[in-house]
Amino acid sequence: MTAATPLVHTRSAVAEFTIRDVIEGQTAGQLIVAADDWGWWATLLGGNTIVPTTGIQQAVAVGLVRAGFLVRRNHSYHLTHTGHDVGKNRGFVRCAVRGWEPTFRKLSEAALDEFIPAATEPGEVARACTDIARRRPEIFAGIGAAIAADETPGCTIDLGCADSGRVQALAAIAPHERFLGVDIEAEVIDEATTVLAGLGLTDRVTLLAGSVQPEAEPPAWLARVDRDSVTTAMSFFLLHQLASDGAGIAAVLRGWMEWFPNVRRLVIGDGYLLEADQWTQQPWFSPTYEIYHTITGVQLWTQQEYEAAFAELGWSVTRRMEDHTMLVTTVLERG
Ligand SMILES: C[S@@+](CC[C@H](N)C(=O)[O-])C[C@H]1O[C@@H](n2cnc3c(N)ncnc32)[C@H](O)[C@@H]1O
CATH class of the missing domain: 3.40.50.150 (Vaccinia Virus protein VP39)
Known part of the structure; x- marks a missing residue:
């Protein structure tokens, strides 16, 4: 009789991504960029609050609260400490979510290629870089x-x-x-x-x-x-x-x-x-x-x-x- 080999889960010493990080990170990125296009981060970092006026805005605000970036007081929303960090660094998010996305998307058809010529959204990359610099x-x-x-x-x-x-x-x-x-x-x-x-x-x-x-x-x-x-x-x-x-x-x-x-x-x-x-x-x-x-x-x-x-x-x-x-x-x- 042979003893069953136990299933060994090796734990690496460094943190690994979870499926949750992958899916929710993608959605959070989309919400961060949309909020930026509405001027929310500039308003919030300027010390003001935002008041969503439509169902779509409400859904994004609630998503940003759930992610830990905003906190709601009455009808307005304020930045949390993490939200402050995200708002300051939103250029990096824009670069990855909008600027470089067309290149990453091409990976699917490029398995046999040596390289993928960069297919960026130039306006998004420009804005992202300026936001990073600011x-x-x-x-x-x-x-x-x-x-x-x-x-x-x-x-x-x-x-x-x-x-x-x-x-x-x-x-x-x-x-x-x-x-x-x-x-x-x-x-x-x-x-x-x-x-x-x-x-x-x-x-x-x-x-x-x-x-x-x-x-x-x-x-x-x-x-x-x-x-x-x-x-x-x-x-x-x-x-x-x-x-x-x-x-x-x-x-x-x-x-x-x-x-x-x-x-x-x-x-x-x-x-x-x-x-x-x-x-x-x-x-x-x-x-x-x-x-x-x-x-x-x-x-x-x-x-x-x-x-x-x-x-x-x-x-x-x-x-x-x-x-x-x-x-x-x-x-x-x-x-
Ligand atoms: C990553 S962005 C940096 C933008 C800006 N220098 C900054 O840091 O805020 C690279 C910029 O270089 C431009 N670029 C790429 N190849 C170039 C070339 N051969 N001559 C001039 N500009 C170029 C792109 O259009 C883009 O605006």
Whole structure:
């Protein structure tokens, strides 16, 4: 007679996802983005309450209460501590739920493909990135203060500027600086230009559509720019992609340095590669960021790889501002 082998459930030392996390997390993400589109998070973070006026709004509010993000008092809703955290970080939710969803959806038909070309919702990614950036006003303040302290005001270019959210914030901090923003998504640039006109910023800020990837032939937009006037070159959350499509980080930076011979400051924000076997061992968003880039074939780079490229080209780090563990903004000057 053989003893029955007991069923052994091995418990891993790290937390694992449950089926509940998967299903309810997806629904919570949809509710968070809808509430953002209705302006709820901005209202709540501004210290005000929200009062749902329709059945749909009521259902979303109740869902957000059940998730632990809101609390109801009489007919109005307030933020909980977790709700505050969610509201502040809603850009990450928008990026995953709306911005990158078309790419993740394509996985189903891509089992035999090497990569899935990124199919994003550009307007959603732009808004998500600007919302992510706005969480940390002290990072803008640090960059803006460095620009505003220049003896002679110059021109700051944002390479891959999306909806120009960062340029708008910096223009307010450095009132004598001129700004240029360039992005490959013409529609996003058109909409942002309309917004800038409404803000009365078009005399100091110019947005252009085109690619900022250095190639053998310079891009057409460069002919419309006073290249010698550019003194600060910034790029946020794009260098990793250009470096992986091209010949690495140093090659892209070298191309920009050739375009703008008088550039004396670089501001580079990007996500660093942090790897771990278990999803839950990494800070939130890092696994999503890593998986999204792995399936699109866009390489992510480590801190050491960024810093080796900076040093190779003679740039010294003057400030390093870490945001959410993996998102790092580095201010560099020619050493
Ligand atoms: C992840 S988003 C970052 C947006 C913005 N820099 C920020 O951090 O808020 C990347 C941006 O780069 C733009 N982009 C992608 N490839 C580009 C290229 N070759 N030239 C210019 N812009 C590009 C996208 O349209 C998108 O707006």
